[in-house]
Each structure stands twice: as C-alpha cells, then as structure tokens.
Amino acid sequence: MTLYSYWRSSAAWRVRLALAWKGLPATTIPIDLRAGEQSAPDYLARNPQGLLPLLVDGDTALGQSLAIIEYLDEVHPAPPLLPADALGRARVRAAALIVAADIHPVNNLRIQTYLKALGHDSRAVDGWARHWIADGFDALDAFAVAHGGRFLHGDALSIADLCLVPQLYNARRVATDLRRWPRLLAIEAAVNSLDFAAPAHPDNQPDASPA
Amino acid sequence: MTLYSYWRSSAAWRVRLALAWKGLPATTIPIDLRAGEQSAPDYLARNPQGLLPLLVDGDTALGQSLAIIEYLDEVHPAPPLLPADALGRARVRAAALIVAADIHPVNNLRIQTYLKALGHDSRAVDGWARHWIADGFDALDAFAVAHGGRFLHGDALSIADLCLVPQLYNARRVATDLRRWPRLLAIEAAVNSLDFAAPAHPDNQPDASPA
Structure with missing residues (x-):
C-alpha cells in the first residue's frame, strides 16, 4: 500500500497509527501542504478533494482518514480497532x-x-x-x-x-x-x-x- | 427510541432520514438551538458535548450522527445504508x-x-x-x-x-x-x-x- 501523507497532518497520522497497529507495511509519499502540493494537478487527479491522507491499495484510492481506518479494520481485522459489539x-x-x-x-x-x-x-x-x-x-x-x-x-x-x-x-x-x-x-x-x-x-x- | 432534534439541524435531519428509511419509529424531543437549549444543564447531562442529535435507545444515549446511523444500520440492517463490500x-x-x-x-x-x-x-x-x-x-x-x-x-x-x-x-x-x-x-x-x-x-x- 501507498500512503500520501504530510508529517504534521493529524489525519494522515491517524492512518499511520492504524497501519502500524496492524503491522501493515506502506510506502509513504510526502505531500507538502505548506508548499500547496495537495492542489497540484497530479495529486488532484488521485484525490479530487485535495486533502490528505490518501491510501492507495492496488488500483484503489481511498480518502478520508476514518473511512480508510474502518476499511483497514474490515480487511485486516486483527488486531482490532473497534469493539466487538x-x-x-x-x-x-x-x-x-x-x-x-x-x-x-x-x-x-x-x-x-x-x-x-x-x-x-x-x-x-x-x-x-x-x-x-x-x-x-x-x-x-x-x-x-x-x-x-x-x-x-x-x-x-x-x-x-x-x-x-x-x-x-x-x-x-x-x-x-x-x-x-x-x-x-x-x-x-x-x-x-x-x-x-x-x-x-x-x-x-x-x-x-x-x- | 427518542431523538433529540432541532428542525433545521442537518445532523439531526440525517438521523431522521435513517430512521425513516428503516421504518423505525422514534419520538422527537425538540432542542431549540437558537434559544441555547443545547447548553441547558438537563441536556448537557444527557449529551456533554452539547450538540445535536442525540438518540436514546433504552438506557443508552448516542451522539454524533454518523455513529448513530452506523449503529442503526448494524442493529437494523434492512434496508441497508451501506454497501455489502x-x-x-x-x-x-x-x-x-x-x-x-x-x-x-x-x-x-x-x-x-x-x-x-x-x-x-x-x-x-x-x-x-x-x-x-x-x-x-x-x-x-x-x-x-x-x-x-x-x-x-x-x-x-x-x-x-x-x-x-x-x-x-x-x-x-x-x-x-x-x-x-x-x-x-x-x-x-x-x-x-x-x-x-x-x-x-x-x-x-x-x-x-x-x-
């Protein structure tokens, strides 16, 4: 998997924590928010919202940190990030x-x-x-x-x-x-x-x- | 179930739509946001965040519209509000x-x-x-x-x-x-x-x- 991230983005940090908790390796591609790289055409082509993070898994790109973490928890359920009930x-x-x-x-x-x-x-x-x-x-x-x-x-x-x-x-x-x-x-x-x-x-x- | 709601709260409206989609009856208790009723002690005792909506199901109170809707979708899965995959x-x-x-x-x-x-x-x-x-x-x-x-x-x-x-x-x-x-x-x-x-x-x- 590939994670588009910025070191100080707290939404990207949430996903980094989820990946680490589940022991899932991911390549990090930095997007420099201070330099406006999230609004560059090649990034917008991947994530039209122009926000971080973006997780690319095979040919699928997913935005929104909570949606990404729920996806990781469903596809890789152990160790869990949600209660059983x-x-x-x-x-x-x-x-x-x-x-x-x-x-x-x-x-x-x-x-x-x-x-x-x-x-x-x-x-x-x-x-x-x-x-x-x-x-x-x-x-x-x-x-x-x-x-x-x-x-x-x-x-x-x-x-x-x-x-x-x-x-x-x-x-x-x-x-x-x-x-x-x-x-x-x-x-x-x-x-x-x-x-x-x-x-x-x-x-x-x-x-x-x-x- | 009881829904604490304000007519123009869009977060409350989302939950009203979810309840209606699933055919679940709920009693509406209006909280007048313009009058500040969300900050009254009796409401804060139910929802310390002082925001709407709040769903009360038995002795359980749940805040945050998306969390409420996911709960309704898990407990009352048909008709669904999320895809199967x-x-x-x-x-x-x-x-x-x-x-x-x-x-x-x-x-x-x-x-x-x-x-x-x-x-x-x-x-x-x-x-x-x-x-x-x-x-x-x-x-x-x-x-x-x-x-x-x-x-x-x-x-x-x-x-x-x-x-x-x-x-x-x-x-x-x-x-x-x-x-x-x-x-x-x-x-x-x-x-x-x-x-x-x-x-x-x-x-x-x-x-x-x-x-």
Whole structure:
C-alpha cells in the first residue's frame, strides 16, 4: 500500500497509527501542504478533494482518514480497532468524530489560512483553535469518565485513541494548557507506551522538518 | 427510541432520514438551538458535548450522527445504508465525511456565532459558508462522476445521500448558486422522490417555525 501523507497532518497520522497497529507495511509519499502540493494537478487527479491522507491499495484510492481506518479494520481485522459489539462501536465512532468532525476540520491548515486572509493574525487564529480544542476535549473527557479505562473506550485501543493522540500534538502547537485534561494525557501516555506508536509520529516521517 | 432534534439541524435531519428509511419509529424531543437549549444543564447531562442529535435507545444515549446511523444500520440492517463490500463501504463513508467532517462542522451555528463575535457580518459569514460548501460539493461531484448512479454511490441509497440532502438545504439558506452541481441536484431529487424522505424534512418537524 501507498500512503500520501504530510508529517504534521493529524489525519494522515491517524492512518499511520492504524497501519502500524496492524503491522501493515506502506510506502509513504510526502505531500507538502505548506508548499500547496495537495492542489497540484497530479495529486488532484488521485484525490479530487485535495486533502490528505490518501491510501492507495492496488488500483484503489481511498480518502478520508476514518473511512480508510474502518476499511483497514474490515480487511485486516486483527488486531482490532473497534469493539466487538454494536454499542461499543457506536461509542468509539462517536468519540472519534468529536475529534475528526468537531475539532480538527475547524482548525486545520486551510481554515487557518482563510482566517488569516480575513485579517486575523496568528495570535487570533491560535485562540480560535484553542477554543474549539477545549470544547472538544471537554466532551472527550466526559466520554472518558463514562466509558474510558486505560484508553478512551475501556482497556482496548480503538480508532478514538488514534484520533486523540494527533489532536493533543496539535493542541500543544497552539499552546493549549492541557493540564485541564489529565485523563486525556494519561491515555496519550498509554498509547505512546506501546511500540507501534513511535514510527507514526511526525518527527519520524521522511518529510519531517526541523523548522 | 427518542431523538433529540432541532428542525433545521442537518445532523439531526440525517438521523431522521435513517430512521425513516428503516421504518423505525422514534419520538422527537425538540432542542431549540437558537434559544441555547443545547447548553441547558438537563441536556448537557444527557449529551456533554452539547450538540445535536442525540438518540436514546433504552438506557443508552448516542451522539454524533454518523455513529448513530452506523449503529442503526448494524442493529437494523434492512434496508441497508451501506454497501455489502468493504471497498464500497469505505467509499460511502468517505463521501459522507466530505459533508459531515469537511463541510458541515465548519459552517454550523456555533461557528457562525463565533465568526460574528469576531466582527464579521452576516454577509461575510454567508460567504465563508459558501466557500467551504463549494469546496466540498466539488469533491462530492467528482465522487459522483467516479462512483455515482441514481445516488451518490451507485443505484442504492446510502449514508452519503443522507448527508447530501440536508447540506443542499443549508447551501440554499446561504444563497449558494447550485447550478454548478447538476449531478448533486439530480441525486437530491432521486432521494426526495422516495416516500420516506418528506417526513424527515425540517418543515415537517414539530418545532418547525415559519420564521
């Protein structure tokens, strides 16, 4: 498989974590979001939405991180990323969507760029991001109180955890004070204590930049 | 089952469509987003995220429209809302997420309110919405060219269509010129030609307002 990725794309990072968790090898092709490579004609021909990640499996190209991870979980079910019961799956999907629908898309690079074009400076844009991150993290924390254990949903790693870890990294980039959510930090530590996590981290990507 | 809903919430509308498609009765409890009822303590006790919709099934409460619809599709599989094959499911989920992650959360009421608090007037906020709607509809149109038929994915109704129809309604509310996407309008017409669709429409909700 081939993964079109950017080292700091949290949506790409989710898929890198899923591939690593399942022990599935994939060739990484970096797409430089800062240079606008996601809007180049050859990338748009593969993914008309012009977003990352894109997974190519044989002659099939799949976009949208959660759809990709569900596909990987269906085709390569072990080790799983969703609970065995419908209610557990619904809860995990809901927690994943708190990040993947209600936090991340509101704060990603294209939104930041547009806010700056509307006249907001970096400080205001970071404040915007912190607002929606705090809102979503409060919801995830309530989820963890109700359903969590070692991970967001009980003691089994799930798609929800793969969404949480990159979002915490993004939160630090905009100087979010994370001490408000000790449960989420403990879950992040639990994920990072597992061997599969480190190779998926932005710093360990071929296009990682010291800048 | 009980659905906490607001007549114009497009996320709630998706779930109303799913319930109707499967012939599942549900009692609607209106939550007035304009009056801030989603932030009232008794609602937050049920859904700490303070968003709609919320489905209560027995003693279980589920948030996040896509997670709810997948749950309904697993527990009540006929008639289906996802294809039988993993690749088809991945594609449908990706199309649904174009709306549910990349269009809708960027434009919903809480974002509009925040943009206005930053000093942008209604005209600017509508322009913001049209920008992201156009971006997402272009991607959905490319999806329909590649995979569509009578509906967004082939000739079978899917979760993706349940996301598209409310988003087209939202697009009209901000005066989007929809003539650019005739394929999407034809799919909307195909959905609306089916008997199940009308009862889920905002105008047919108990809290519909002429305002």
